[in-house]
Amino acid sequence: MKLILKEYLASLRERGDLDKSVLPNLLAEIGLNVLNTPMIGTRQNGVDIAAVGKVKGEDIERFLYLFCIKAGNVTRSDWEGNPQSVRPELNEIRDVYLNANVAKEHADLPVKICLCCGGEIEETVLMNWAGYTKQHTTDKIHYERWNGDRLADLMMRSLLARELLDEGPRGDFQKAVAMVNEPGACYEYTSAFLRGLLLDAQELPEKAQLLRLRQAYICINAITAWALEAKNLESIYKVSELGMLLCWHVVRKSLPEDKKPTKFHRSLHALMDQFVKLHLTCSELYLAKTAFAHAHKRHALSVAVRSREAVDVNLAMFELLGRVAIRGIWTATLALNQAESDSEFAQAMAESTQRSLDVIVELINNNPTLHSPFKDDHMIEIALVMYLAQLTDSVPRFVPWLTSVGEKTTFALLLNSNYPTAHRDYVDLLNHPASNDDEYRSEACSGSILYPYLFVWLANTGTEEEKFGFCERLKEMLPNCTYQAWLPDEDTEELIWQGETYHGVCVTDLSPQNGLNEVAKMLNLAIDNCPDINSISAVRFGLVPMFLAACRHYRLPIPPHFWFTSS
Structure with missing residues (x-):
């Protein structure tokens, strides 16, 4: 375990990894109160992190800890040569920070100035370090090395100790x-x-x-x-x-x-913020190499799946579509939430949202498989795209795509060719459709969340001819299908975050043959009688993307509250 942690620490970058993610959590756990973490664009006066307290099992008295943090190994070139080198920063701590930045309540505390790195202080630097610390150590100021070995020891002892990590x-x-x-x-x-x-x-x-x-x-x-x-x-x-x-x-x-x-x-909030930031960072890294880089090229991403099976391409492309959409929902929501408090951040999030929208359009235009979902639960990805479109007033950009999906999925029934199925097992999907019999089709499409969703949109945005053709083809080919929607119930809040899927309320009798008024009436009645969406914690706290991310991650249908929100 220690070897794993040392390798991990050595790989961390100074900015954003070691100083903002790992070290503050570790310091809090070993007994120190973190006073500040680094901010980009502000003068640090040599101190990346300041903390106060006693390290459990080591310190007898309280110290003011001042950390100068470097990524990886500290080499000869890192010691001196530019203002961000180790020696100039140590001088700045002693000459500036201790004289101008220490609060009154900490002014009388003894000080430990720590050179912290994820790797090692190389042998060529150790003599410089020894000479510098010997020259500047006083009764009040002490110096310590916190290398990867010490950090790994502290993590093993306080965060990942045998008795704590079962x-x-x-x-x-x-x-x-x-x-x-x-x-x-x-x-x-x-x-x-x-x-x-x-x-x-x-x-x-x-x-x-x-x-x-x-x-x-x-x-x-x-x-x-x-x-x-x-x-x-x-x-x-x-x-x-x-x-x-x-x-x-x-x-x-x-x-x-x-x-x-x-x-x-406040500590819980800070930790939750770190988890969200980590996911958004990973999301950016993932999409930068996939959708953001290649969506504009015809068939490029479909070919990149490297499979002769159409089902593999279809599954992969809808997975990618959902990930771009949920990222756009995250950035759009963050832009709205921060519009007044941090206009610069909100603008950056708005630009990121626009990029996601443009990439979704390119994905759809350059990968025709996205017009023909093979799985009924691809309704989830389609609903996420349309929810993002509504958040950003971009619905007209996607109406032609929805119309095309409605047309192709119902014509596929007539042709017995890869129409959406309720099956989820990969082998079943690979062999679908296994037969042209009515009995097989009834089993493969015993229930549908996709067709009611498409119908609601077609009824609101499509032509009479498109709506009529859609309904007639379903009436002919799927007379026994149960058209349905899913809504959260009183158990959803407790179960959804851990991946349980046996909860919620299923609303049936949403057949397009009943007409828009009847379907809308049933949906509105269900929404009125199932108000448990309001008890979902993420919705209450303004984190709708968290709830939608859980639906996508665990393959739960998007509830009708998020279907068609336009007036």
């Missing part, structure tokens, strides 16, 4: 790291590790909850770092999204809605 989660974590080259195995072991660590964390005392979340975050960071090094982008996306959802499962009950937040609440 044998089951520890073994699954090590297996996940070992299998970073295999997306499926890496995800399964990570899922087992996270569930063993987090599913019962809600019942623990506050400190234990924070410890479990920090353990999970550090380990997910390690897994994604190695998966990225192994160029396994699939794993970094799925693992980071799963971590975010399970983290929310822990923090959702403890976040205050009306009462004043405590230190514990």
Whole structure:
């Protein structure tokens, strides 16, 4: 375990990884109160992180800890040569920070100035370090080296110690790291590790909850770092999204809605923020190499699936479509939430949202398979795209696509060619359609969430001819299909974040043959009588993307509350 952690620490970048992700969590867990973390664009006066307190099991008295952080190994060229080198920053701490930046309540504390790196201080620098620290050590100012070995020891002792990280989660974590080259195995072991660590964390005392979340975050960071090094982008996306959802499962009950937040609440909020940022970072890395880079090229992404089977291409392309859409929903929501408090950030999020919209249009135009979903639950991806379109007033860009999907999926029934099926097993999908018999078609399409969704949109945006043809083809080919929708119930909030799918309310009798008025009446009645969407924690806290991400991740239908929200 220590070797794994040392390799992980050595691979971290200074900005954004070691100083903002790993070290603050570690310092909090070993007994220090973190006073500040680095901000880009502001003068640090040599100090990347300041903390105060006693390191558990080491310090007898309280110290003011000042960390100068460097990524990887500290080499001869890192020691001196430019203002960001080690020696100039150590001088700045002594000459500027200690004289101008220390708060009154900490002014009388002894000081420890720590040179911190994820790797090692190389032998060519050790003599310089020894001479410098001997010259400047006083009764009040002390110097320490915090290299990768010390950080790994502290993590083993305080975050990932044997008695804190049980044998089951520890073994699954090590297996996940070992299998970073295999997306499926890496995800399964990570899922087992996270569930063993987090599913019962809600019942623990506050400190234990924070410890479990920090353990999970550090380990997910390690897994994604190695998966990225192994160029396994699939794993970094799925693992980071799963971590975010399970983290929310822990923090959702403890976040205050009306009462004043405590230190514990602020720590929970900060950890949740880190999980979301990690997933959005992994999402950006994944999409930068896939959709963002190649969506504009005709068939490029479809060919990249490298399969002769049409079903493989279809599944992969709809998966990609859903990931671009959910990222756009995240950035659009963040832009709206931060419009007043941080206009610069909101503008950046709005630009990212526009990029996602443009890429979705390119994906659809350059990969015709996206007009012909093979699975009925591809309604999820289609609904996410249209929800994003409504958030951004971009519906007209996607109406032709919806019309095309409605036409092709129903004509596929007439042709007995890859029409959407309720089957989810890969072998069943590979052999679909296995027969032209009415009996087989009735079984393969025993229920549908896709066709009611398409009908609602066609009835509102399509022509009478398009709507009539759509309904007539369904009437002829699927007379016994149960057209339905899913809504959350009172159990959904407790179960959805951990991946349970046996909850919610199924509304039937949404047949397009009944007409829009009757379908709309049934949907509105269901929405009025099933108000449990309002008890979903993510919805209450303004994090609708979290709920939609859970639906997509665990393959639950998008509820009708998010179908057609335009007036």
